[in-house]
Amino acid sequence: xxxxxxxxxxKYFRKKYNVRMLLxxxxxxxxxxxxxxxxxxxMFVMSFFDWxxxxxxVSPFVGIKNYLTVFSDPITGMALANTMFxxxxxxxxxxxxxxxxxxxxxxxxxxxxxxxxxxxxxxxxSWVVVALLFRYxxxxxxxxxxxxxDVFKWIPEHIGWLSTRWxxxxxxxxxxxxxxxxxxxxxxxxxxxxxxxxxxxxxxxDGAGSIQKFFxxxxxxxxxxxxxxxxxxxxxxxxxxxxxxxxxGGNPAHQTDVVLxxxxxxxxxxxxxxxxAAFSFVIAAVVAVIAVTLFKVIRPERV
Amino acid sequence: xxxxxxxxxxxxxNKRVLSSPMLIKYLLLLLGLTVMVTPMIYMITSSFRPNSLxxxxxxxxxxxxxxxxxxxxxxxLFKQNFFRYMLNTLYVAGAxxxxxxxxxxxxxxxxxxxRFPGRNMLYGTIITIMLIPGLAMLVPQFExxxxxxxxxxxxxxILFYTAWVTPFSTFLIKGFIDNIPRELDESxxxxxxxxxTIYQKVIIPIASPAIAAVSIFNFLFAFEELGxxxxxxxxxxxxxxxxxxxxxxxxxxxxxxxxxxxxxxxSMIPVIILYLLLQKYFISGLTSGxxxx
Numbered sequence: 001x002x003x004x005x006x007x008x009x010x011k012y013f014r015k016k017y018n019v020r021m022l023l024x025x026x027x028x029x030x031x032x033x034x035x036x037x038x039x040x041x042x043m044f045v046m047s048f049f050d051w052x053x054x055x056x057x058v059s060p061f062v063g064i065k066n067y068l069t070v071f072s073d074p075i076t077g078m079a080l081a082n083t084m085f086x087x088x089x090x091x092x093x094x095x096x097x098x099x100x101x102x103x104x105x106x107x108x109x110x111x112x113x114x115x116x117x118x119x120x121x122x123x124x125x126s127w128v129v130v131a132l133l134f135r136y137x138x139x140x141x142x143x144x145x146x147x148x149x150d151v152f153k154w155i156p157e158h159i160g161w162l163s164t165r166w167x168x169x170x171x172x173x174x175x176x177x178x179x180x181x182x183x184x185x186x187x188x189x190x191x192x193x194x195x196x197x198x199x200x201x202x203x204x205x206d207g208a209g210s211i212q213k214f215f216x217x218x219x220x221x222x223x224x225x226x227x228x229x230x231x232x233x234x235x236x237x238x239x240x241x242x243x244x245x246x247x248x249g250g251n252p253a254h255q256t257d258v259v260l261x262x263x264x265x266x267x268x269x270x271x272x273x274x275x276x277a278a279f280s281f282v283i284a285a286v287v288a289v290i291a292v293t294l295f296k297v298i299r300p301e302r303v
Numbered sequence: 304x305x306x307x308x309x310x311x312x313x314x315x316x317n318k319r320v321l322s323s324p325m326l327i328k329y330l331l332l333l334l335g336l337t338v339m340v341t342p343m344i345y346m347i348t349s350s351f352r353p354n355s356l357x358x359x360x361x362x363x364x365x366x367x368x369x370x371x372x373x374x375x376x377x378x379x380l381f382k383q384n385f386f387r388y389m390l391n392t393l394y395v396a397g398a399x400x401x402x403x404x405x406x407x408x409x410x411x412x413x414x415x416x417x418r419f420p421g422r423n424m425l426y427g428t429i430i431t432i433m434l435i436p437g438l439a440m441l442v443p444q445f446e447x448x449x450x451x452x453x454x455x456x457x458x459x460x461i462l463f464y465t466a467w468v469t470p471f472s473t474f475l476i477k478g479f480i481d482n483i484p485r486e487l488d489e490s491x492x493x494x495x496x497x498x499x500t501i502y503q504k505v506i507i508p509i510a511s512p513a514i515a516a517v518s519i520f521n522f523l524f525a526f527e528e529l530g531x532x533x534x535x536x537x538x539x540x541x542x543x544x545x546x547x548x549x550x551x552x553x554x555x556x557x558x559x560x561x562x563x564x565x566x567x568x569x570s571m572i573p574v575i576i577l578y579l580l581l582q583k584y585f586i587s588g589l590t591s592g593x594x595x596x
Binding site for chain 1: 325328329331332335336338339340342343345346349358360361362364402405406407409410412413417419428429431432433434435436437438439440441442443444445446447449462463465466467469470473497498499502523526527529530534544545548549552560563564567570571574575578582585
């Protein structure tokens with residue numbers, strides 16, 4: 001019955017309202033077409049040239065040379081490895097801590113709104129601000145070194161956090177996790193509240209403990225949310241530009257570059273436009289493969 | 304219905320004011336809270352200390368009252384172009400938010416309700432574009448900006464930000480519109496409504512929570528974006544806060560943390576006000592996309 005109505009209506013729409021509907025599509029198509037679709041196609045073309053941006057300069061066609069360089073350049077490999085490291089640590093890190101925070105906040109009665117409000121503060125603070133703050137905290141004479149050596153006495157002397165590759169990347173991931181916990185907490189909190197209470201009551205009657213309830217009821221019920229968060233966070237991890245640009249600027253010697261800071265450097269400091277374009281396509285392909293694989297592995301019931 | 308003798312005792316046990324599992328929960332949350340807010344408190348207290356003291360070792364999270372000064376704030380507010388930067392940023396974020404809300408809600412409505420040729424391809428493209436970081440298209444977009452004379456022009460960031468946020472906004476709003484019953488549309492058609500009146504009187508009012516949530520995200524994104532803004536906005540008069548703060552920091556490198564933090568704290572004021580006013584939307588809309596997935 002309802003489907004018949006739908007069918008009839010959609011036919012009705014098609015006949016009578018096409019022109020008006022197309023008018024509504026125009027602004028979106030124009031803006032996206034000009035500022036996204038066209039640049040993507042242009043970028044694909046550029047990736048086969050040694051592209052010159054200067055007026056009246058000739059850009060020689062180089063075939064797939066740019067792509068070959070992407071796969072053989074050691075710094076590109078390093079930038080990709082740094083991004084992967086950042087993604088592999090921060091994505092599960094902030095999801096697990098965010099889920100724990102959500103479970104705890106969901107389980108308390110008083111002050112739950114206060115906790116939620118304050119845990120969310122780093123999320124709304126802009127990246128430039130938190131990046132500068134962490135640069136200050138992680139400096140040699142900074143707060144973190146002071147706490148680790150003089151207050152808790154966990155390490156004997158100060159660590160030069162931002163002057164070598166792995167300590168610097170560790171600082172970046174700590175920043176990423178710290179800033180992301182609140183976002184995950186809010187999403188998981190809503191997902192937890194959507195799980196029907198009866199499931200837990202039934203499990204209690206069957207004598208399930210809280211750990212069993214978590215693994216057999218909570219986790220399967222929030223599977224779709226986990227997938228959503230994972231994909232959004234991976235896209236976010238590959239989008240990381242500001243914290244690296246502000247905290248280390250890729251130094252020392254590009255050892256802390258991530259894909260976007262390296263691409264930015266290639267474009268505006270080395271002027272290798274074609275190379276940067278090819279690199280963009282490789283990154284987009286990597287993200288797409290990861291996203292599709294996640295969909296296949298987690299398999300949400302409905303999307 | 305399922306009342307067993309055991310149920311009652313569980314209920315009574317949880318009702319106690321602070322059972323020990325409850326106490327552990329609060330302690331863990333407080334521990335987490337310390338980690339979450341200490342850096343923020345440190346930033347606020349440092350901004351009220353003289354620049355020379357921000358380098359002394361050991362660092363102080365809670366400074367002595369005698370050290371406190373508002374000099375940093377006065378310097379940023381009256382010796383720097385701060386109000387200009389703030390105005391530029393609010394203009395960019397506001398315009399991006401409004402444009403993106405209009406464009407993406409119309410796109411979402413068309414994709415959700417009509418079967419026009421190329422619809423699936425359009426939606427597929429939108430999903431795919433979400434995977435590509437905006438800044439990855441730097442080179443062709445920069446060329447485009449040069450061609451349209453958008454360098455050093457606030458619209459050079461507004462138009463590109465709008466194009467970057469539209470795919471995700473469309474995706475979320477479409478998910479919401481899909482759940483609005485089509486019978487509502489049909490009753491409007493019967494009353495002589497057109498596509499426009501349905502958009503205006505049915506879609507916009509019902510989908511407003513989703514549009515509000517998406518708008519908050521777009522606002523925050525445009526408010527804080529750095530990479531593209533620093534590429535396009537090169538003169539002082541057009542700088543947004545993110546660019547200005549970064550430039551200011553680089554110019555006062557390793558010296559004036561008091562100034563830097565006064566500037567960052569001031570820059571956060573609009574976002575904090577927005578957050579406190581629209582708290583409900585920050586959370587509800589965020590989850591409308593997530594739970595469905």
